[in-house]
Amino acid sequence: MPFAGVDFLQLDELLTEEERLVRDTFRRFVDDEILPVIGRHFREGTFDASWPRKLGSLGALGASLTGYGCAGLGPVAYGLIMQELERGDSGVRSFASVQGALVMYPIHSFGSEEQKQRWLPKMAAGEAIGCFGLTEPDFGSNPGGMRTTARRVGDTYVLNGEKRWITNGGLSDVAVVWAKTDEDGAGQGGAKSVRGFLVERGTPGFSTRDIHGKFSLRASVTSELIFEDCVVPASAMLPGVQGLRGPLSCLNQARFGISFGAIGAAMACYDEALRYTKDRKQFSRPLAGHQLVQAKLVDMLEEISKAQLLSLHLGRLKVAGTLRPAQISMAKRNNVRMALHIARNARDLLGANGITDEYQAGRHMCNLESVFTYEGTDHIHTLVIGEDITGIPAFD
Amino acid sequence: MKILVTAKRIPDPGQKIKLKGNALDLSAANWQLNQFDEYAVEAALRLTEDGAAPATRQGAVTVASLGPADVQQQLRSALAMGADKAIRVEAKDEELDAVIVAKTLEKLVRRDQPDLVLMGKLAADNEGNDVGQRLAALLGWPQATFACSIQVVDGGKALLVGREVDNGVEIKKVRLPAVVTVDLRIIAPQAVKNGRTAANFAYPEGPRYASLKGIRAAKDKPIEALTLSGLGVSTALQVKTHGSELPPARQAGKKIASVHELVEKLRSEAKVL
Numbered sequence: 001m002p003f004a005g006v007d008f009l010q011l012d013e014l015l016t017e018e019e020r021l022v023r024d025t026f027r028r029f030v031d032d033e034i035l036p037v038i039g040r041h042f043r044e045g046t047f048d049a050s051w052p053r054k055l056g057s058l059g060a061l062g063a064s065l066t067g068y069g070c071a072g073l074g075p076v077a078y079g080l081i082m083q084e085l086e087r088g089d090s091g092v093r094s095f096a097s098v099q100g101a102l103v104m105y106p107i108h109s110f111g112s113e114e115q116k117q118r119w120l121p122k123m124a125a126g127e128a129i130g131c132f133g134l135t136e137p138d139f140g141s142n143p144g145g146m147r148t149t150a151r152r153v154g155d156t157y158v159l160n161g162e163k164r165w166i167t168n169g170g171l172s173d174v175a176v177v178w179a180k181t182d183e184d185g186a187g188q189g190g191a192k193s194v195r196g197f198l199v200e201r202g203t204p205g206f207s208t209r210d211i212h213g214k215f216s217l218r219a220s221v222t223s224e225l226i227f228e229d230c231v232v233p234a235s236a237m238l239p240g241v242q243g244l245r246g247p248l249s250c251l252n253q254a255r256f257g258i259s260f261g262a263i264g265a266a267m268a269c270y271d272e273a274l275r276y277t278k279d280r281k282q283f284s285r286p287l288a289g290h291q292l293v294q295a296k297l298v299d300m301l302e303e304i305s306k307a308q309l310l311s312l313h314l315g316r317l318k319v320a321g322t323l324r325p326a327q328i329s330m331a332k333r334n335n336v337r338m339a340l341h342i343a344r345n346a347r348d349l350l351g352a353n354g355i356t357d358e359y360q361a362g363r364h365m366c367n368l369e370s371v372f373t374y375e376g377t378d379h380i381h382t383l384v385i386g387e388d389i390t391g392i393p394a395f396d
Numbered sequence: 397m398k399i400l401v402t403a404k405r406i407p408d409p410g411q412k413i414k415l416k417g418n419a420l421d422l423s424a425a426n427w428q429l430n431q432f433d434e435y436a437v438e439a440a441l442r443l444t445e446d447g448a449a450p451a452t453r454q455g456a457v458t459v460a461s462l463g464p465a466d467v468q469q470q471l472r473s474a475l476a477m478g479a480d481k482a483i484r485v486e487a488k489d490e491e492l493d494a495v496i497v498a499k500t501l502e503k504l505v506r507r508d509q510p511d512l513v514l515m516g517k518l519a520a521d522n523e524g525n526d527v528g529q530r531l532a533a534l535l536g537w538p539q540a541t542f543a544c545s546i547q548v549v550d551g552g553k554a555l556l557v558g559r560e561v562d563n564g565v566e567i568k569k570v571r572l573p574a575v576v577t578v579d580l581r582i583i584a585p586q587a588v589k590n591g592r593t594a595a596n597f598a599y600p601e602g603p604r605y606a607s608l609k610g611i612r613a614a615k616d617k618p619i620e621a622l623t624l625s626g627l628g629v630s631t632a633l634q635v636k637t638h639g640s641e642l643p644p645a646r647q648a649g650k651k652i653a654s655v656h657e658l659v660e661k662l663r664s665e666a667k668v669l
Contacts, residue, residue: 001410004426017469018611021476025606032602059608071608 002031003087006267009305014312015076022077026084029058034088039357041219042089045212047171048219051092052099056126060085060096062104064253068120070104076315079260087264090367091220097261098167099123101254103130103176106196109249110240115198119174131172133163133225134247140165141380142395143178144191144244148227150179155234157181157197159205159227165374169223170210175199176238177225178247196238196246205230216370252325255375256318259311259331262339262371263304265364269339269346270300272360276350287349296345303338310334326388333381340368397455397552397572397590399440400510401479402501404430405463405470406521418639422489429470432516432578438603439546439582440514441478447593454592455511456480460504462487462497468619475614476606482619485627493635496624498530503627505535510573512555517542517577528577538570544581547589558587 005012005027012020033054041048055061059071064078073081078100086093104123107115122128139145148161159179169175177197180190199206211222238246274297277287287293310331317323343365347354354361372378380395387393407413407425414421437459444455459474460483461467471482485500505513518525532539544565545558554571560579570576581587585598606614624631652658663669 004408004410017472018615020469021473021606021611021614022608024473025476025608025611029605057607058605063608071612073608073612 003027003268003271006270006301006304007308008301009309011305011308011312015080019074019077019080022073023080023084025058026060026081027087029054030084030088034085034092038089038092038219039363042091042363043218043357045214045218047091047095047221051095052126052129054126055096056124059124060100061126062100062108062120062124064100065104065108065120065124068108068116069124070108070120071124074315075256075318076312079257079311079315082257082261083264083267085264086261087268089219090261090265090364090371091217093257093261093264094167094217094220094371097254097257098132099126099130101257102132102250103174105253106176106238106241106246106250107198110196110238110246111198112235112239114235115238119198122173128173129168129171131166131168131175131223131225132247132250133166133169133175133177134251135163135165137162137164137224141377143247144194146178146180146194148177148179150181150195150197150237152181152183152234153231156231157234157237159197159199159230159232161227163225165211166208166223166225167217168221169225170208170221172208173201175201175206175225176250177227179227192243194243194246196241197232198236198238199227199230199232203230203232216366216368218366248325251375252328255328255332256314256323258371258375259307259314259328259335262332262335262368263307263311265368265371266300266304266307266335266339266342269343269361269364270297270304273297273300273346273349276353276359293349296349300342300345303342307331307335307338324388326385329376329381329384329388332376333378333385336368336371337378340365340372343368397443397512397548398508398510399443399455399457399512399514400501400505400508401433401436401440401457401459401474402513402515402527403433403437403459403461403467403470403474403482404516404519404521405461405467406430406519409520413642415640415642418641419490419637420640427466427470429473430516430519430521432518432520432580434474434516434603435580435583436514436516436578437474437477437479439543439578439588440512441604442588442593442599443512443514443546443548443590445478445590445593447597447599450478453480458483458508458510460485460501462492462500464488471619472614473606475617475619476610477604478610479617481617483622484619485622485624487624491631491633493633494524494526494530495634496629496631498527498534500624500627500629501527501531502534503629505531512572513537513575515575515577517579528575532575535573535575537574539575539577540568540570541577542579543576544579544584545587545589546576546578546582548591552591 060081063071063073066072150157150159177199181193181195205228207226209224277293280287314331346361347365383394405427440457445453457479458481459479462485515528540557542559543557544560547556557568559566583602
């Protein structure tokens with residue numbers, strides 16, 4: 001029997017007809033196209049080359065952007081796509097998040113008309129793949145300290161530096177790379193001098209190296225980007241933004257989607273645990289008939305229901321234009337925590353079966369360890385909210 | 397080609413059935429489009445497009461359903477797949493039987509004059525399998541049921557319809573207008589040949605996904621609302637349900653200690669020896 005959703009509070013009534021249709025389309029897509037192959041990809045550590053075009057043909061890539069072949073969806077419908085994709089696998093959702101929120105979004109918001117025309121239609125169709133280079137080996141939570149530089153030489157910039165933990169890196173046709181410039185009067189090397197550059201695959205001095213040996217997000221490509229005197233034309237710079245506001249605004253888009261995505265992973269784990277414990281008998285009755293098991297199942301359902309309300313509400317705030325970054329931090333922090341907790345408990349309820357890849361819980365559990373850390377670690381989101389309520393930044 | 401497709405909503409067949417008194421309790425049903433009707437929508441779209449360039453349509457697909465306002469959701473999903481417009485005839489599920497449905501469709505056909513009515517071979521809820529046949533009789537049109545393939549021939553004036561029968565595939569030629577009901581193999585990659593799509597073109601298996609563009613476009617497509625009385629259809633039920641009961645629960649099996657006992661039970665209890 002296919003997955004039928006988790007909707008204890010009848011929250012479907014709060015969705016528009018369009019939002020439900022979008023959700024149902026991707027629910028079926030995940031059943032048909034992701035779940036039958038995800039176990040193999042996770043085991044073998046491979047990304048399915050057919051996914052980008054399949055997602056693109058449905059309109060899932062950059063779905064909340066308008067024009068340039070993008071679907072122009074509202075934030076809740078976009079979030080529900082992320083939810084369903086992550087119900088399949090966090091790696092698949094990560095691919096879509098990076099493509100849409102971290103690459104297409106900055107090109108759409110800060111790019112020149114020429115950059116938009118060149119990249120957005122192809123990226124929306126899944127014919128071109130993008131990655132987002134912000135994090136460096138020594139600068140993750142503190143991107144302002146980045147060492148990658150872009151030195152202006154005539155009509156060009158010369159990039160030097162290294163980016164790490166870059167989803168889609170090795171697959172990418174174009175990388176959005178954030179680097180410090182030596183101009184604009186903002187003080188050389190300061191965080192305010194950060195600019196974005198579109199660096200195309202094949203540019204001399206630009207290479208990528210995939211990171212192997214991952215316990216997590218195995219069906220997604222994670223890479224290093226290396227820039228050694230990499231020369232790009234001045235027109236490769238994103239003209240519309242300067243300073244860390246550029247990358248941080250992208251991350252806000254992505255984190256909003258991740259808060260929905262985590263719900264998908266949690267729903268998959270809860271659904272699997274519920275089916276399993278109703279089916280498997282120990283001590284003369286189904287596991288689900290034991291009090292300790294019921295308590296775990298109820299905890300899962302309760303957390304999922306609250307997370308659903310949280311993300312849905314933030315989606316409505318986003319439409320109204322009143323959504324604040326600290327609120328997104330709360331949704332990312334809460335929802336990923338709850339999903340990771342649920343995945344661990346689901347693995348527990350599945351007993352020994354839970355440690356094999358015949359079941360989903362272990363895979364989601366491993367994936368969510370990455371989601372817990374990326375896009376703002378759990379700690380950083382705690383401090384963002386902490387600063388918001390106290391007025392005192394506690395980062396340094 | 398102008399095609400009318402039926403779209404019945406049914407409770408999710410995977411859901412557990414509940415009874416209230418001796419009638420089905422559908423208050424908690426998850427409604428979905430009858431899968432065979434979804435196949436009919438897919439077949440209709442394939443008949444009206446060039447598979448290699450789906451945006452260039454020739455003809456139009458109208459989807460019709462009888463039911464309460466909620467049916468709009470299923471109609472919208474057919475519009476999102478690519479159908480052009482929809483008709484909803486207001487009715488409660490318990491006020492409908494195959495006769496009323498067939499007569500309602502007859503009125504719609506006489507009003508809109510489609511070249512072809514495409515329907516699922518049956519609805520997967522009650523598996524009635526008689527509306528298509530009734531409709532063809534009411535209209536005096538040729539019919540081909542359980543279609544596994546459709547090929548447009550004679551310059552669009554007739555169809556060759558393949559039907560899977562016990563010892564092979566029977567090919568029927570029906571002239572248009574006609575009523576055709578489809579079986580599950582109609583969604584095979586090359587089951588529908590409209591004469592315009594390249595002969596070797598292969599669709600992906602199964603009904604298409606509603607793309608986000610399709611879903612966006614569906615918002616602006618018209619859903620015409622009609623009533624049974626407005627169409628002049630008598631609402632007196634001719635098929636009456638006298639009761640419903642759940643299949644008996646399975647009894648626990650018996651453990652048998654020896655072959656001797658097994659043979660004995662097969663003789664005395666199962667009475668197969």
